[in-house]
Structure formats: structure tokens, C-alpha cells
Amino acid sequence: MQKTLLLLFTAVLSHLAPATAQTAPATSPAGPFTLVIHGGAGTITKANMTAEQEKAYQDGLNKALQVGHAILKDGGTALDAVEAAIRVLEDNPLFNAGKGAVFTHEGRNEMDASIMEGEQLRAGAVAGVTVVRNPITAARAVMEKSEHVLLTGPGAEQFAREQGLDIVEPSYFFTQARYDQLQKALSTEKSAGPSNQPNTPIKAAPVPAAPTKAKGKTKAGKPSSALVPAGSQDLADLIFTEGRKYGTVGAVALDKQGNLAAATSTGGMTNKRYGRIGDAPIIGAGTYADNQSCAVSCTGWGEYFIRATVARDVAARMEYQKIPLSQAAQAVIDKVGAMGGNGGLIGLDRAGNITMPFNSEGMYRGFIKEDGRSQVLIYK
Template identity: 70%
Template sequence: MLHKLLLGAALLVTAQSPAAAQTAQTSDPTRITLVIHGGAGTITRQNMTPEKENAYTEALNQALQTGYAVLKRGGTSLDAVEATVRFMEDSALFNAGKGAVFTHDGRNELDAAIMDGQTLKAGSVAGVTVVRNPISAARAVMEKSEHVMLVGPGAEQFAREKGLDIVAPSYFYTEARYQQLQKALATEKGAVPDQLNTPTRETSPGKSKVKLKSGKPGSYAEPPIFTEGRKYGTVGAVALDQYGNLAAATSTGGMTNKRYGRVGDAPIIGAGTYADNQSCAVSCTGWGEYFIRSTVARDIAARMEYARLPLDAAAQASLDKVARLGGDGGLIGLDRQGNIAMPFNSEGMYRGYIKANGQTQVLIYK
């Protein structure tokens, strides 16, 4: 009887932990892969100085090394994409976190999403203004709540309760992004740039407002920013860990001069972010409205699952659908065999990958 009880208990433990058993059997450090993007748009050599190009190249390489270090020491794909995106959120070069663009009202509203390809669990936040790293808030939603998506003040309250890093809205202020807003506002009103006043920052709790000095108009000079033309500023990462699991993460500050609490595709599961071990992991960057309407991230996975297309063909077909609707942008994709796709239909896209052997490639232009 005792033998039967012990055997039954062993079988129960095994039944309750199939993932653990599978992980132990299939661990293979040689297959780890990480792919990233830092936005797409009219990124051309003509708009890029050597200084700007070097800055972006260095930042993308550092982002890759951040995630690669996690994967190399046996970390999960979820850990790797979160760490990678956090790095890019902390860089003022990218439109996510610290480098987020301004809304029409002079605020920084941030969106992010993360998804686990092994379990299909997902989490996202939208319209947050005080969470330093929205991607970590998205993961907290996934792992510490019964929900998938939280927005605005509710998402911020949740982040506080979970002990995430909360900052003043002024943390996200950068002169470069502010000047981008001023240029957008001037264009919107039909004003010429040199009619703008010199900006100053004025903040209050819960808000990130910007006012103009009254008095003599100042000339509009190109701000100390790595501006490289019209760009959809989103960052993202997809990873394959040594256990064969995929994950995807995306973070963004949205569109300069956006209004009315606009939310793009980045935090929407199936549109800008998706991961499923049975197909692929995807993170998108581009004109969000078109990516939402085309459900690009899930569409790629569905083409692989139902039509049996390889990743590159599925990714291109889905992006072609966006183009037919009039949208542009790009995406990164990764499957369980380590195959990579990085298509885009804009002039350029910040992108790169790193393989298990440390082989790295960073690209910007077509």
C-alpha cells in the first residue's frame, strides 16, 4: 500500500509539473536568440550624422548585450525581453520611458506589453505617466493580477501597490522631445518655427505641463536631439531561451502631439505584441492604427499555425496587408528554431539580433 501511495504521489507531482520536466529534458544553451527594434520611419543616411548613427548603434548593441547576459546565464526569455526593454526605456534615444514624446497637452503617456509564449499569459499598461519602466508594470499585471490590460490612473495605482519604481512626471521631460512637440504644434497651426518662444518646464503632481516664456520670441534651433526624420518611436524585444520558450515585449511613448488618450498597437496583445511557442514571438513598430486594424502580431502567428508558412513569409505577408491599407512600419519576429524576421516598409528601422555564440548584427537602413 505504501509503495502504491508513493508511486501515486510521484505521478501526481509529474503531472502537475510538465513544464519543469520538459525544461530539464530540452535545455539547450546553443539555441538562445534575442532580436530587438528601436523604431521605424524615414530613417535615412541623409538624415543621419556619424555622431547620431554611432549613438544609436552603441545603444542597440548595449541593449542586445543586456538581454544576452540574461539568456547566457540561464535566464528565461521573459526575463531577457524585460531587461532589454528596460534598458531602452532608460535611454533618452528611444521613444519609450525616459525618451518618450509629448502629447498635445505636454504630457508623457506611456504604453507597454509583454507576453509569455509558453503559457500565453500576457500583461499590458497604457497611458501611464509616473511609472519609470512601463514594461515591468506590464509584467506585474501579467503575473500579479487576474487581468491583462490596465490603463491610466488605475494602472499607476497598481504599479505603486506592487512596489514598482514611481517617478515624478518631470522625469520623462527631455528638451529634445519637447522641441519635437513645439515643431508639431507650429506645423498644426501653420506657424513658422522661428516664431516660437523659448520653452521652460513647469510641473505639478500628476502632471507634466510645459509653458512658454512670454516676451521676445526666440529663434527655433534644432534641439540637441538625435532627430532623423519622421519616426515611429517604439522599442521591442523577442527572445528564445535555452528551454525553448519564446517571449515578446514592446514599449512606447506613442505619437508626438497625440490627443484624447490615444493608444496605439504596442500594448494591445495580438496587434503590436504576441508570443506563442507553437508559432513565434512578435513585436511591432509603426503606424499603430493600421497595425491594430490588421492585428499584425497575431496574424503572423496564425499564418504560421494554419497556413504552415515559415516565419519570414508570414511576417512579410502581414506587413504587406498593412501597406495595402496605407500604413507603414516594421516588426521583429522569432520562432522556436531561432529563425529571425525583421521586415519593414519604411525607409529604415533600428534593429539587431544576437545569437547563442555571441554573433551580433545591428542595422539601421534598408
């Protein structure tokens, strides 16, 4: 009798084993280390982009991929790789993050960023910062050196100073093309009539000084070296400003240890006001990473991505519906589109599967695999 019960119990365990393995994908072998990035989505069409602009954006994306790939190849963490890749894009004025951030209604550059790792689900974010050279590094500092997840405005800047991060003058973020974008938006808003914003007078934002060099200060108050990247003024002349562009940069990575990470950084929307914050610094909306499912970074009309909790929704569909990454990501982008929003996302799972769906005209995006094989894409 005991022998019969033992055989029955063994058979039951054998029958349940596959289901148990399926619900815990993080215990299975990880795929090859991989890095995926994006540089924003929107009305990006080949017909209106010059060959010089196209090459500049491709070069910028490729540089970020190569920097992140080198870290992963040397055994660095997915967190190190996404932060490094984002810093490259933040320092490049072509992208609406860091140096290339767009202007608010008042003529300022206010930036947001977030980062998350998939092993322990730690996350950090900053929003509305105006003097932090690399917001993504501030976001990581929040995650690793504070008890909080999201810091905003002057408090986030004070924290960044205390951590010894690069602090610059607001004029460091000035680019003429972005400023011209603001003036065009203000003009359009004014021509729409007083019903558009009845309580806010429309006037041109003041032009900030745009020095060729910007000095920062460390925690000790000592000036740092010049912070304007070499050739940045030439790059700024190549900024593509066709139509509506949801300028955000993002990265997701899988490292040799099998851990996932995601990061997102943005200057937000041109002509934003009232301290508006989009999805980029919101964990679960613009950024999410979980070894049990995937890592996601989003770019698009932030209000819709917040309402749809896009990044977390992709992971949740994988976790609860047991569907592949690509299917989950496309379903969520379709949901955003049905709500009236546009944009896209990049996603990566622990097996190294990549997805990059979007519903806009284009999205700057690219990936690089363990073997060094890479691809950069712009148009639909």
C-alpha cells in the same frame, strides 16, 4: 484477419505521424537561444544622420542586446531577457519609450507597454502611464500579479505603486528635443487651418520643469536614488528627429528551455490627444508570443497595426498556412502597406529563425545569437 487489421492500422499511424509532428512544432527541439530587438521605424536615413548620432543609436542597441544575452546565457527565461532589454532602451533618451518618450498635445508624456510569454500565453500591459519609470516592468507585474491583462491611466499607476515599482516625477521624462518636436507639430497643425481640428484650440504646451535629477517613491513612500541615467543629458543631444518616426522599442527572445517571449514599449505619437492608445499595449496587434508559432514585436503607425492585428496575424499564418516565419511576416507588412500604413516588426520562431521586415525608410534593429554573434542595423 486480426494480424492484417493490425498491420493496416500501423501503416495508417505511420502515414499520419509526419503531419501530427508538423502541427505541433513546440514539441520539436528548440533552436539556439536568441534575442532580437528594435528601436522604432520611420524616416531614418543615413544622409541626414550624423556619425555621432549613428554611433549613439548603435551603442544603445548593442547595450540592450548584451544585457539580454547575458540573461539567456545564464539560463534565464525569455521573459527576463526581453524585459531587461526593454528597460535598457526605456532608460535611454534616444528611444521613444520611458525616458525618451514624446509629448502629447497637452505637453505630457504618456507611455504604453506590453509583454507576453509563449508557453502558457500569459500577457500583461499598461497604457497611458505618466509616472512609472519602466512601463515594461509594470506590464509584467500586471501579467504575473493581477487577474487582468491591460490596465490604463491612474489605475495602472496605482497598481504600480502597490507593487513597489519605481515611481518618478513626470519631469523625469522631459527631453528638449522631444519637446521641440511637439512645438513643431503644434505649429504645423495651426498653419493647416481650423478645419484640421475644429473643436480644439491650438496653443503651445507648457514647458515642464526639467531637473537634472528626479526622485521616485517606493510603495512605502521613501525616496529612491536619483533616476536619471548617467550621461543621459548628453545622449539627449543626439536624439534623431528627422521626418516621421514611429518610436517604439521591442524585444523577442528564445531561451534555453525553448520558450518564446515578446515585449513592446512606447511613448506613442508626438502630439497625440484624447487619451490615444496605439498598438504597443494591445496583445495581438503590437505584441504576441506563442511557442507553437513565433514571438513578434511591432513598430509603426499603430492605428493600422491594430486594424490588421499584425502580431497575431504573423503567428496565425504560420499556424494555419504552415508557412515560414519570414514569409508570414513579410505578407503581413505588405498588407499594412496596402492599407496605407508604415512600420515594421521583429519576429523569432522556436527554431531560432529571425525576421525583421519593414516598409519605412529605416528601422533600428539588431539580434544576438547563442554564440555571441550580433548585428545592429538602422537603414534599409
